[in-house]
Amino acid sequence: KQEVTQIPAALSVPEGENLVLNCSFTDSAIYNLQWFRQDPGKGLTSLLLIQSSQREQTSGRLNASLDKSSGRSTLYIAASQPGDSATYLCAVGPNDYKLSFGAGTTVTVRA
Amino acid sequence: DADVTQTPRNRITKTGKRIMLECSQTKGHDRMYWYRQDPGLGLRLIYYSFDVKDINKGEISDGYSVSRQAQAKFSLSLESAIPNQTALYFCATSDPNSGLGYEQYFGPGTRLTVT
Numbered sequence: 588k589q590e591v592t593q594i595p596a597a598l599s600v601p602e603g604e605n606l607v608l609n610c611s612f613t614d615s616a617i618y619n620l621q622w623f624r625q626d627p628g629k630g631l632t633s634l635l636l637i638q639s640s641q642r643e644q645t646s647g648r649l650n651a652s653l654d655k656s657s658g659r660s661t662l663y664i665a666a667s668q669p670g671d672s673a674t675y676l677c678a679v680g681p682n683d684y685k686l687s688f689g690a691g692t693t694v695t696v697r698a
Numbered sequence: 699d700a701d702v703t704q705t706p707r708n709r710i711t712k713t714g715k716r717i718m719l720e721c722s723q724t725k726g727h728d729r730m731y732w733y734r735q736d737p738g739l740g741l742r743l744i745y746y747s748f749d750v751k752d753i754n755k756g757e758i759s760d761g762y763s764v765s766r767q768a769q770a771k772f773s774l775s776l777e778s779a780i781p782n783q784t785a786l787y788f789c790a791t792s793d794p795n796s797g798l799g800y801e802q803y804f805g806p807g808t809r810l811t812v813t
Contacts, residue, residue, distance in 0.1 A: 591740060621801065630702070630788060630804040631741075676740065683800040684729060684748070684792065685756075688740030 589614045591679050593689035601697050606664040608692050610677030615655045618683055622651050622662050623676040625691065631676065635662070667696045701725045702805035704789050710811045711779050719774045719808050721789030730772040731790040731802065732756075732764060734783075741788060747772055779812040786810075 590613040600606060610620070619638050623631040635644045635651040637660070643652045648665040664671055674693045678686040702723045711717050721730065728749050733741040743756030745764040753766055761783060765773045776783055789805040 596738075619800065623804075628806070630806040631790075633801055633803065636801050678741075678802075680800070683794060684731075684746060685743065686741075686802060688742075690738055690740050 589617075589679055589681060589687040591677060591687050591689040593675075593677055593692050595692060596690065597693045597695075599695040599697060600667055602667060602669060604667055604696075606662075606667050606671065606694060606696075608662040608664075608675050608677075608694070610660040610662070610679075610689055612658045612660075612679045612687075614679075614681070615658055616681065617655060618680045620651075620653055620660050621678045621680070621686065622649075622660075623678065625674040625676055634675075667694075669696045669698045672696050702789060702791055702803055704787075704805040704808050706808060707806065708809045710813065712813055713780055715779050717776045717779055717810070719787055719789075719810070721772045721774070721805055723770050723789075723791045723803075723805075725791050725793070725803060726769075727791035727793045727803075728769065729792045729794060730766065731792075732762075732772065732774045733788045733790065734758070734785040735788065735807075736785050744774065744787075776810075776812075779810075781812045784810060784812045 621636045622634045637653045650663045674691040676691045677689045731746045732744040747753045747766045763775045787808045790802045792802045
């Protein structure tokens with residue numbers, strides 16, 4: 588069974604600092620990996636999806652890397668802003684329809 | 699308007715009651731999913747559906763049932779609610795024909811409390 592771990596569970600940084608969020612998974616036979624953002628009272632918003640054949644994906648200030656051999660993905664958020672405060676979830680897919688989720692990292696960006 | 703909507707957004711019910719959570723989508727996706735989220739845990743898959751006639755159990759289906767009334771509608775029922783079903787419930791959709799690696803799109807969630 589795929590186990591997905593996100594450490595730390597919570598993180599607080601001053602505005603402008605770069606954020607580094609970690610995700611580890613136990614089974615390297617993945618189909619894709621997806622990073623989500625969750626805001627209170629709202630659903631999950633997909634940030635980046637990395638297919639198993641890719642090493643990284645970028646969107647604006649966000650960059651996600653994938654290292655299947657070591658079972659790790661890292662989400663980088665450059666020049667953090669208070670609006671980046673949210674819970675970030677990592678999810679790993681063994682196929683094209685199932686996702687195993689980590690418990691998330693709750694980020695607070697202090698103004 | 700949101701692409702994936704869920705009703706109700708919040709619900710408080712008593713132990714033993716039957717309750718239905720509804721999900722509608724305008725994305726035209728064939729695949730739909732129900733997840734639950736508990737504090738400190740990741741989302742866990744309850745049921746998923748590839749189309750109206752193809753419904754499958756997920757990781758934690760005991761105590762739940764689903765109905766796919768149409769391509770756009772997928773309902774989750776708790777036949778006899780119990781307190782440990784108190785959780786945040788999410789509906790999601792995906793399109794197997796998209797070029798985006800089967801990205802899943804989520805609704806806003808339903809917060810269910812069973813007393």
